[in-house]
Amino acid sequence: MTSIDHIRQPRNLIGNEGSRLRGKDPLPRLLVQLLERAGEPAIVERAASRPWASALFQGRRHVIALRLSGPDAQERRAVFAAGLEEAEWSLPRHFVADITIDGGHSAPQEEVIELSALTIEDW
Incomplete structure (x- = not known):
C-alpha cells in the first residue's frame, strides 16, 4: 500500500519529478493528474498501489476512488470518463498501460468514481 497523505502538495510533487519520483511508485503523480482531469472540487477518497509483474514487464x-462534489459533479464525471x-x-x-472506471456511486451534488490502473516501468 502507498500512503497518499503527501498528495496535498501537488505543485511540489510536479516540481520535483526528476529527482524525488525517479524509479518510485508513480501513484502520487498519477493522482495529481487525475485530480486535474476531474476539476475542482475533487478529492482522493482512497488510493492503494501494489507491485505487479509479468514475464517481460x-x-x-x-486502485483509486475520487470524490467529485458540487452542482456540476455529474457533468464533470461524464467529462472525466470520456x-x-x-x-x-x-x-x-513509467507509462499507463491500462486505466478503467470500475464503478462508483452518485448522491445529490456528489459523484464517486472508482477506477484501477496499471503502470509499467519504462526502461
Missing part, C-alpha cells in the same frame, strides 16, 4: 497496480483509456499521462520512467 514490471510495474504497479493502482476518453479516459486514450488519455496521455506524464509519469517519469
Whole structure:
C-alpha cells in the first residue's frame, strides 16, 4: 500500500519529478493528474498501489476512488470518463498501460468514481 497523505502538495510533487519520483511508485503523480482531469472540487477518497509483474514487464497496480462534489459533479464525471483509456499521462520512467472506471456511486451534488490502473516501468 502507498500512503497518499503527501498528495496535498501537488505543485511540489510536479516540481520535483526528476529527482524525488525517479524509479518510485508513480501513484502520487498519477493522482495529481487525475485530480486535474476531474476539476475542482475533487478529492482522493482512497488510493492503494501494489507491485505487479509479468514475464517481460514490471510495474504497479493502482486502485483509486475520487470524490467529485458540487452542482456540476455529474457533468464533470461524464467529462472525466470520456476518453479516459486514450488519455496521455506524464509519469517519469513509467507509462499507463491500462486505466478503467470500475464503478462508483452518485448522491445529490456528489459523484464517486472508482477506477484501477496499471503502470509499467519504462526502461
